[in-house]
Amino acid sequence: MRLLLVCASLLPLFAQDPPKPAAEEKPVAEQTPAPAKEAAAPAGDRVISGSVDLGYRFVSGPAGNFDAYRTVVNLGEGPKVLNFDLTLVNPSSKWYDKITLFGTGWGGDPNEMTRLDASKQRLYDFHFDYRNIAYYNFLPSFANPLIDRNNFATQRGYDMRRRNIEAELRFRPGARITPYVAYSRNWGDGRGVSTFALDASNEYPVFNGLYDKTDRYRAGVNFEFTKFHVTLEQGGTTYKDDENLSTSDRNTGSRPTPFLGQQLFLTGLRQAYRVRGNSIFERAVATYTPWSWIDIAAAFLYSRPRSDVQYSQFNTGNFVNLSTFQFFTSQTQSATADSSQPHSSGNINLEIRPLRRVRVFESWMTDRYHTASSLTLSNLTIVTPQALSTLSADRLAINYNRQQAQVNIDLFRWLTVRAGHRYVWGDAVLRAPTENGGGVNRGELSQQVGLFGAQARFGQKLWINGDAEIASSDRQYFRTSLGDYRKGTLRARYQLINSFGLTGEFSALTNEDPNPNIRFDLASYMTSVGFVWNPKSGKRITILGDYTRSTFSSDLLYYMPQDLTPATSSYRERAHTGTALVDIASPVGAKYAPKLSIGGSFFTSEGSRPTSFYSPIVKLNLPVHERVQVFSEWRYYGLSETFYSYEGFRSHIFVAGLRLIR
Amino acid sequence: MRGSPRWKACAVLTRWSWALLAVVSALALAPRPVFGQTNPGAQAAAPTPAAPAPASGPATYVGSEMCQACHEDISKAFRANRHHVMEVDKKRGWDGKACESCHGPGSKHAESTSADDIRNPAKLAPRESERTCLQCHANQPTNVGRVQSGHGRSEVACVSCHSVHKTHGGDRGRARIMRINEECAACHASTWAQFQKPFRHRLPEGVMSCVDCHNPHGSLLPRSIQTVNANEPGCFRCHGDKRGPFTFEHAPVRMDGCQSCHQPHGSQNPRMLTRHEERFVCLECHANIGTTGIAKSGGTLGGVPPAFHDFRSARFLACSTCHIKVHGSHIDRAFLR
Numbered sequence: 001m002r003l004l005l006v007c008a009s010l011l012p013l014f015a016q017d018p019p020k021p022a023a024e025e026k027p028v029a030e031q032t033p034a035p036a037k038e039a040a041a042p043a044g045d046r047v048i049s050g051s052v053d054l055g056y057r058f059v060s061g062p063a064g065n066f067d068a069y070r071t072v073v074n075l076g077e078g079p080k081v082l083n084f085d086l087t088l089v090n091p092s093s094k095w096y097d098k099i100t101l102f103g104t105g106w107g108g109d110p111n112e113m114t115r116l117d118a119s120k121q122r123l124y125d126f127h128f129d130y131r132n133i134a135y136y137n138f139l140p141s142f143a144n145p146l147i148d149r150n151n152f153a154t155q156r157g158y159d160m161r162r163r164n165i166e167a168e169l170r171f172r173p174g175a176r177i178t179p180y181v182a183y184s185r186n187w188g189d190g191r192g193v194s195t196f197a198l199d200a201s202n203e204y205p206v207f208n209g210l211y212d213k214t215d216r217y218r219a220g221v222n223f224e225f226t227k228f229h230v231t232l233e234q235g236g237t238t239y240k241d242d243e244n245l246s247t248s249d250r251n252t253g254s255r256p257t258p259f260l261g262q263q264l265f266l267t268g269l270r271q272a273y274r275v276r277g278n279s280i281f282e283r284a285v286a287t288y289t290p291w292s293w294i295d296i297a298a299a300f301l302y303s304r305p306r307s308d309v310q311y312s313q314f315n316t317g318n319f320v321n322l323s324t325f326q327f328f329t330s331q332t333q334s335a336t337a338d339s340s341q342p343h344s345s346g347n348i349n350l351e352i353r354p355l356r357r358v359r360v361f362e363s364w365m366t367d368r369y370h371t372a373s374s375l376t377l378s379n380l381t382i383v384t385p386q387a388l389s390t391l392s393a394d395r396l397a398i399n400y401n402r403q404q405a406q407v408n409i410d411l412f413r414w415l416t417v418r419a420g421h422r423y424v425w426g427d428a429v430l431r432a433p434t435e436n437g438g439g440v441n442r443g444e445l446s447q448q449v450g451l452f453g454a455q456a457r458f459g460q461k462l463w464i465n466g467d468a469e470i471a472s473s474d475r476q477y478f479r480t481s482l483g484d485y486r487k488g489t490l491r492a493r494y495q496l497i498n499s500f501g502l503t504g505e506f507s508a509l510t511n512e513d514p515n516p517n518i519r520f521d522l523a524s525y526m527t528s529v530g531f532v533w534n535p536k537s538g539k540r541i542t543i544l545g546d547y548t549r550s551t552f553s554s555d556l557l558y559y560m561p562q563d564l565t566p567a568t569s570s571y572r573e574r575a576h577t578g579t580a581l582v583d584i585a586s587p588v589g590a591k592y593a594p595k596l597s598i599g600g601s602f603f604t605s606e607g608s609r610p611t612s613f614y615s616p617i618v619k620l621n622l623p624v625h626e627r628v629q630v631f632s633e634w635r636y637y638g639l640s641e642t643f644y645s646y647e648g649f650r651s652h653i654f655v656a657g658l659r660l661i662r
Numbered sequence: 663m664r665g666s667p668r669w670k671a672c673a674v675l676t677r678w679s680w681a682l683l684a685v686v687s688a689l690a691l692a693p694r695p696v697f698g699q700t701n702p703g704a705q706a707a708a709p710t711p712a713a714p715a716p717a718s719g720p721a722t723y724v725g726s727e728m729c730q731a732c733h734e735d736i737s738k739a740f741r742a743n744r745h746h747v748m749e750v751d752k753k754r755g756w757d758g759k760a761c762e763s764c765h766g767p768g769s770k771h772a773e774s775t776s777a778d779d780i781r782n783p784a785k786l787a788p789r790e791s792e793r794t795c796l797q798c799h800a801n802q803p804t805n806v807g808r809v810q811s812g813h814g815r816s817e818v819a820c821v822s823c824h825s826v827h828k829t830h831g832g833d834r835g836r837a838r839i840m841r842i843n844e845e846c847a848a849c850h851a852s853t854w855a856q857f858q859k860p861f862r863h864r865l866p867e868g869v870m871s872c873v874d875c876h877n878p879h880g881s882l883l884p885r886s887i888q889t890v891n892a893n894e895p896g897c898f899r900c901h902g903d904k905r906g907p908f909t910f911e912h913a914p915v916r917m918d919g920c921q922s923c924h925q926p927h928g929s930q931n932p933r934m935l936t937r938h939e940e941r942f943v944c945l946e947c948h949a950n951i952g953t954t955g956i957a958k959s960g961g962t963l964g965g966v967p968p969a970f971h972d973f974r975s976a977r978f979l980a981c982s983t984c985h986i987k988v989h990g991s992h993i994d995r996a997f998l999r
Contacts, residue, residue: 071932072860085835102835104869111869115835121747131869133900142932143940143980155983164900174747186902197984197998200971214902216891222803229801237891241903254977271999275992277907281892285806295796297806299882301893305907309992313999337992341907345882345893349809359789363810365882367893369916373909375993394995396911406815413787416817430913430963443963455817460785467816477917479962480946491849505851517949518962528851546847548855558949561971561978569942573930577855601858601866603930609938611930613860639860 046093048662050086050101053631054079055657062637064649067138067157072613073637074136075653080107082657096120110134125170132163135190141644145203145254152646153193155205155254160190178222182235187213196245196269196315198331199322204253204266212241212275220283228288239277239307246270251317259320262327266317279305293353301345309337321381328381339373339394357410361420364403371396395440400426406451414458420451422469428477446474447483466490479518479556485511499535503546504528519557519568526550540587545580552607572607592623600635610642621659629659721767721779728772729761736827737761745826764794764826783826788819795820807880814880818849823878836868846872853927862928875926887919895919897926908990912997913963914947915989941973944981 059077062069085102096118103114112132119125136159141147143156168182189211197203218235251266258264281303288296313333320327347365354360374393406420426445453467466489473483489507496502505528513520530546552573560567581599600616615637622630638650726749730737740746740760749760756763764783771780783791799805799820808814823845843865847854857865864870872878875896876886883889888896897920898905904915914922923943924934937943947964971978982988985997993999 083835104836111864111867113835113869133864133869137933139932143983145975145977145979145983148976156980156986162900184899186900188903194986195983197986199998200984203977203984212903214905224801227801229803229805231803231806233892235891239902239905254983273992279891283892285803287801287805289800295800295805295809297809299806301882301889303892303894305891305894305905307907307992309909311993335993337909339907339909339992343893347810347882349807351809351814357789361809361815365810367882371907371911371916373907375909377993392995394910396913396916398913398917400917404810408789408815408817410787410789416787416789418815418817420815428913428917428963430911441963453816455788457787465816477963478914478922478947479949479964480922481918481962493848503848503851505849507852526852526855528855530851546851546855548852550852550855556946558945560973561945562973569937569946571937571942575930577858579854579858603855603858603860605930609930611860613858613930615858 046088046090048086048088050084051659051661052084053082053657053659055082055631055655056080058654060652060654062649062651064639065140065647066649067140068639068647069637069649069651070136071139072639072649073651074110074134076108076110078107080105080109080655080657082107082655093120110136119173122172122174125168125173127166127168129166130164132161135160135162135188139647141647149256153205155193155195155203158190158192158208158210160188160192160210162186162188176224178224179220180222181219182217184216185213186216187211194245196247196266196271198315198319201259201320201322202253202255202264204247204251204269206245206247206251206266206269209244209246211243212239214239218281227290228286230286231283233283235281235283237277237279237281237305239275239279239305241273241275241277243275244270244272260325262318262320264318264320266315266319268316269314271313271315272311274310275307276309277305277307279303295351296349298348299346303343304340305343306340307338309335311335311337330381332380333377335375335377337373337375339371341369341371343370344368359408361404361406361408363405365401367398367400369396369398394431395429396431397429398426399428400424400445404451414456416455418451418453418455422449422451423447424449443477444475445477447476448472448474460495462492462494464490464492479513479520482511482522483513483520485509485522499537500533501531503530517557519555521556522554524550524552538583540585542583543581546578548575548577550575550577570608573605573609574607575603575605577601577603592625594623595621597621609644612638612640614638627661629661630657631659632656721770723759723762723767724769724772725759726761727758729768732775740827743827763798783819784821786819788817788822791819791821804879807877807882807886809880810882811878811880811886813878813886822849839871840868842871842873843868846878856925856927856929859928859930861930861932861934863926883919904989906990908987908992910991910993910995910997912988912990940980940982941978944985 056079057075057077059075062073081103083102083104084106085100087101088099089097091097097120099116099118101114101116103112105112106114110133112130114128114130116128117126138154138157138159140152140154142154144151144154146153146155164184164186166182166184168180170178170180172178192208192210193205194208195203196206214237216235216237218233220231220233220235223230247266247269249267253264253266255264281301283299283301285299286297288298290296311334313331316330318327318329319331345365345367347363349363350361352360352362372393372395374391376389376391378389380388402422402424404420404422406418408416408418410416424445424447428443428445430441430443431439449469449471451467451469453465455463455465457463468488469486471482471485471487473481476483487507487509490505492502492504494502494504505526507524507526509522509524511520511522526548527550528546528548530544532542532544534542534544550573552571554569554571556569557566558569559565579599579601581597584596584598586593586595597617597619600614602612602614604612615635617633617635619633620631624630633653633655635653635655636650637653638648640648726737740749745760748754748756748763750757762768764781766781768780771777773779781794783794786794796805812818843854856862863875865872873888875888877888878886880886881889882893883895888899890896890899894905920926923936925931925936926934929935931938935943937946947962948966949964973979977983987994987997987999991997991999
């Protein structure tokens with residue numbers, strides 16, 4: 001890895017363009033094949049342009065369940081920098097040709113984003129991306145065993161921020177040899193509520209502190225020549241996770257009644273995870289075009305993440321050990337664990353054009369995991385004063401392979417048909433549940449899929465594309481895996497006149513597994529239609545809309561845990577979904593014509609969880625000066641659920657602000 | 663099922679596709695071109711005239727200035743397009759005639775002004791249109807997954823998504839993300855409909871785009887899912903805490919991916935789960951049928967012996983109330999902590 005990094009860092013010194021005289025004499029295909037990432041900036045002086053949207057958001061309500069509102073919408077009140085962007089163009093600068101900076105959602109919004117791009121032709125390309133996303137999830141109906149006692153506090157919720165930084169610097173874009181370096185960080189912190197559960201006797205909702213961070217570094221070099229391309233990349237990650245659970249309050253948990261005559265409770269808890277991980281990864285991809293009738297692409301990818309864990313737990317209260325039915329009042333546990341997961345993947349793909357109207361695609365890929373781990377757990381309770389150490393190990397090995405061949409034939413200039421075959425096979429080894437006596441479970445996968453499709457093109461007016469898959473499975477991993485399935489998609493676009501176009505899509509998926517212990521039947525159908533009307537290229541008015549009708553049904557046999565009586569897990573969803581938008585620019589006040597947008601979306605469903613979710617929107621944009629616009633927006637969010645009516649909410653949101661333009 | 667006529671037919675196909683791979687490999691290693699085709703370098707040395715060559719002789723290159731005389735609006739927009747580098751970069755061999763690098767020599771068209779006398783990639787069959795682009799872009803990193811991708815196999819031409827003339831320099835930030843999503847939704851309308859459900863990734867808000875999770879040019883993983891850390895699912899780019907490796911892995915996360923329990927595009931169920939109540943997500947796999955030995959012909963992974971959880975009690979209706987580390991646990995095989 002070090003050698004590669006050193007080579008990568010030195011490569012800019014050696015990366016040379018092809019000798020000029022020879023290059024100028026060669027035909028185009030012999031030239032550097034890739035266009036530069038940025039076009040040449042227009043000649044001229046430095047140009048600065050940009051805009052900023054400053055506004056204030058008012059949130060009315062929300063009426064109904066505030067936690068559900070925050071889970072789904074989470075828009076807050078107050079002053080906001082809703083959008084900003086800045087562009088600097090300066091072809092005469094020796095440091096940059098163009099710099100663009102834009103951002104959105106600043107001021108405490110749940111989705112903040114900033115992006116910076118800078119480039120200098122033939123010298124560098126730099127990209128920086130920052131996202132800050134609020135994750136709030138506190139639905140009363142989720143993981144809440146006390147809901148029937150009118151306790152609307154979920155036992156599994158969180159309020160946290162996840163942030164993501166991505167930065168990449170590419171040297172000499174467009175040259176034949178292009179080194180690059182990149183760094184990214186993903187981290188999250190916040191708090192939540194989670195449960196402390198020793199076993200099935202009782203569980204106690206407690207405070208949960210969350211913090212995790214992943215740093216990723218990578219460097220590589222991209223070689224692009226006329227007949228082939230190779231990209232080599234080496235990278236690594238470091239990871240940390242310092243989650244903790246704690247409480248010092250008396251907590252009777254979810255069990256209201258005594259167990260064997262004693263009330264179970266928790267009076268104190270300190271539980272801490274300290275996870276540290278690292279990984280190396282390598283990537284080598286290549287394309288090769290030896291002759292005009294064949295393209296070859298191949299990749300080899302390898303990663304080896306590993307983690308080390310230190311865990312400690314101290315809890316006091318009154319607990320019971322369900323395997324011995326002994327009660328105890330305190331417990332101390334500590335554990336160390338480590339795991340490693342070498343992961344190799346590779347593929348080779350061919351596209352062959354043996355005849356003018358025939359294309360053959362052939363691809364093969366493999367993906368191989370192998371997780372090996374061990375755990376040492378020390379346990380000390382008042383009942384058993386001596387510390388008991390247990391050692392356990394686990395493994396998971398997965399081999400997945402896929403091979404696919406397909407032939408596309410242009411029967412006519414307007415019609416292409418295709419047919420092919422996919423074979424998916426693999427095997428997996430994992431440790432069986434302890435209750436099954438340990439040992440290992442083995443699974444195998446074997447599936448044959450026939451592929452069919454056609455595309456018809458009638459000028460630029462009408463385009464129809466259809467795909468179908470018919471699968472037959474001999475072995476599958478899980479009860480819910482698709483076995484003998486049939487899948488089809490039909491898409492069409494019709495441009496009736498220049499200003500009016502229609503689209504349509506129909507997709508279907510059916511699956512059946514007649515095994516008497518499974519009896520899995522699934523059917524999913526979706527039909528969508530849409531249109532766009534934009535006379536005079538939408539100068540005055542644009543109307544677009546789409547509507548989707550979807551039905552989903554699934555039935556699968558399972559056994560009730562307490563008495564093993566067979567039951568059926570049935571899920572139904574019959575939904576209507578639509579979105580629409582009307583953009584109108586006023587015909588008066590040509591230079592400062594106000595623009596009105598009306599639209600929104602709706603979703604309404606029946607079945608297992610009937611839900612209605614509406615989100616209409618009205619926007620008004622009023623230019624008052626060449627460089628100043630006034631904008632306002634009204635949006636409504638409404639959620640209602642028939643079976644969980646206490647989670648419904650509705651809210652009106654107003655935004656008013658100024659757009660300043662340079 | 664094995665033994666059925668459909669299975670046998672598929673097995674025959676498998677054998678033939680392996681034979682095809684062997685033949686193709688042999689041909690690829692052959693010392694000279696076959697099928698009477700020439701190499702791309704030779705083709706490019708004498709670019710094929712776009713329009714059918716008239717009896718009077720092939721069309722010739724006239725330069726971009728000639729094109730601009732009639733197509734001024736396109737020419738103006740093109741200056742801010744990335745492809746404009748073809749016009750100014752002498753090393754690429756098309757300086758001064760970038761238009762004709764895709765449209766072919768334009769002398770006939772310039773004389774007749776007839777659309778029939780010029781090649782228009784947008785009106786060509788996808789195969790031909792794609793070759794026009796791949797003349798330069800074939801050997802680039804973006805092309806690695808093309809053969810494996812659904813777009814490549816379904817003949818979705820480059821120009822279906824990419825605008826070669828226009829510039830989207832004005833689309834930045836949220837506007838650019840929304841434009842990408844609109845582009846995808848134009849064909850994948852029913853997928854876009856799923857994003858209108860209450861529990862979803864934030865695409866309608868314009869803070870994520872389809873390409874954050876999918877690589878439209880193709881990927882190693884099914885459904886063109888983006889990869890991160892070389893070969894790991896792109897989901898871990900943002901959800902790094904679910905990556906592991908864990909001491910005790912939850913096998914479906916590795917074998918079937920997040921979508922075995924979640925609907926990542928959107929769901930009416932909390933946490934984008936596939937079922938309205940969490941216990942059904944779990945019980946459909948963990949059906950209390952112990953499975954040992956090779957899981958085939960009816961045996962499947964995930965079976966567990968009776969746990970004696972009494973489902974008449976509300977405490978057992980949501981599995982993750984206790985099994986909190988359901989994505990994988992560092993400490994407990996039952997995912998309790």
